[in-house]
Amino acid sequence: MKRFINSVKYAAKGLSEIFNTQNNFRIQIFIGLLVLFISLFLNLTGIEFLWIAFAVMIVLLMESLNTVIEKIMDFINPEYNHIVGKIKDISAAIVLIAAVFSVVIGVIIFGRAIFNLSPKYGIIIAIIFLVIIVLFSKRR
Numbered sequence: 816m817k818r819f820i821n822s823v824k825y826a827a828k829g830l831s832e833i834f835n836t837q838n839n840f841r842i843q844i845f846i847g848l849l850v851l852f853i854s855l856f857l858n859l860t861g862i863e864f865l866w867i868a869f870a871v872m873i874v875l876l877m878e879s880l881n882t883v884i885e886k887i888m889d890f891i892n893p894e895y896n897h898i899v900g901k902i903k904d905i906s907a908a909i910v911l912i913a914a915v916f917s918v919v920i921g922v923i924i925f926g927r928a929i930f931n932l933s934p935k936y937g938i939i940i941a942i943i944f945l946v947i948i949v950l951f952s953k954r955r
């Protein structure tokens with residue numbers, strides 16, 4: 816039991832490290848709180864609440880992963896390095912994909928609950944995102 820409590824303590828230290836050093840994490844927590852709070856006032860189904868919770872948490876998870884990767888890279892190679900730059904860029908891309916996924920979930924669920932919008936608009940956003948990746952990624 817003591818070991819479990821210690822693990823929770825270390826995890827809490829990790830969380831406060833991310834919170835104190837990452838501006839994006841703080842913004843994502845603020846937006847997440849707002850989204851979760853608003854969802855309480857909407858007539859959502861259990862599954863929709865689940866997707867909203869998932870959307871909020873997946874961004875925080877990926878931002879934490881991004882922070883870990885950045886810190887590892889800074890530790891093993893503090894100097895400017897082309898490969899380090901690429902790894903950090905890809906790590907940032909992971910967060911972006913999660914964020915767009917969350918927006919898609921939000922548009923589908925909030926769109927229906929607030930504006931009676933078709934879920935297809937969420938899919939259209941996902942299509943636009945994927946098309947942008949294809950169009951703007953220059954092949955080398």
Ligand SMILES: Nc1ncnc2c1ncn2[C@@H]1O[C@H](COP(=O)(O)OP(=O)(O)OP(=O)(O)O)[C@@H](O)[C@H]1O
Pocket residue numbers: 836837885892893894895896897899900901903904907
């Ligand atoms: N050591 C490095 N070598 C090459 N490019 C780097 C290096 N460090 C950062 N970069 C470039 O700068 C971008 C931002 O990196 P940085 O580590 O500052 O992340 P950040 O998103 O600003 O996070 P944080 O504010 O938490 O440090 C990277 O995606 C990469 O393109």
